[in-house]
Amino acid sequence: MGRMKDGAKPEHKKVEPVTLVRPPTPGVAAPSGITKDGGPRTAFQMRDASLGRRRVPRRTFESPVGLLLGGEFGIERSFQVGEGGMMISCSRKVTAGQKLVLSFYLPGGATIVVRGVVRNIVPADNSSPERYGIEFLNLDFQFKREIRNFVASATGLESA
Numbered sequence: 001m002g003r004m005k006d007g008a009k010p011e012h013k014k015v016e017p018v019t020l021v022r023p024p025t026p027g028v029a030a031p032s033g034i035t036k037d038g039g040p041r042t043a044f045q046m047r048d049a050s051l052g053r054r055r056v057p058r059r060t061f062e063s064p065v066g067l068l069l070g071g072e073f074g075i076e077r078s079f080q081v082g083e084g085g086m087m088i089s090c091s092r093k094v095t096a097g098q099k100l101v102l103s104f105y106l107p108g109g110a111t112i113v114v115r116g117v118v119r120n121i122v123p124a125d126n127s128s129p130e131r132y133g134i135e136f137l138n139l140d141f142q143f144k145r146e147i148r149n150f151v152a153s154a155t156g157l158e159s160a
Contacts, residue, residue: 058082059151066103069094078104079128083147085116085135094118094132102134109146114139 061081065088067074072092080087086102094100096118103113120133139147 056082056084056148057151058087059154061086061150063104068101068103069098079131081106081147082151083136083139083144085119085133087122087131087133089129089131094121096121099137100134102136106146106150109150110143112139112143112146114143 058080059082061078063078064075065078065086067076067088067090069090069092074091076091077089078086079089081104086104088102098118100116100118101113102116103111105111115137116134117137118132119135122131122133124130
């Protein structure tokens with residue numbers, strides 16, 4: 001099957017990969033894999049572009065949360081919750097990428113204990129302290145469902 005009728009082997013030529021470049025369209029956002037100038041995005045650029053978009057909805061959740069950080073436990077304050085993570089404030093210094101354990105109680109639900117990692121730091125402003133976006137790492141399916149139901153039961157004024 002790999003030979004031609006005269007018995008000779010077909011000649012294989014090396015083909016260089018081609019990068020398709022679309023010229024930018026004024027006033028139109030670039031697709032996720034292409035920069036505004038038409039070039040391909042790096043993995044870091046794609047990750048940074050996706051930080052502004054939420055994968056799951058969130059709900060305002062102002063409640064005390066237990067935080068185990070660096071071997072020390074404390075009670076901190078939460079602002080929002082979604083099945084992917086939580087926004088909290090913390091009296092201790094927290095850095096991006098730092099791992100921690102959160103424990104909290106959902107109204108009408110269970111007490112949830114979950115490992116997390118700091119993914120985002122929101123600087124303090126006049127009306128609120130520095131806040132930290134925590135991504136849940138090992139949330140059990142039943143707790144994910146409880147959070148999803150809690151978020152879905154929010155009224156228009158409560159959703160984040």
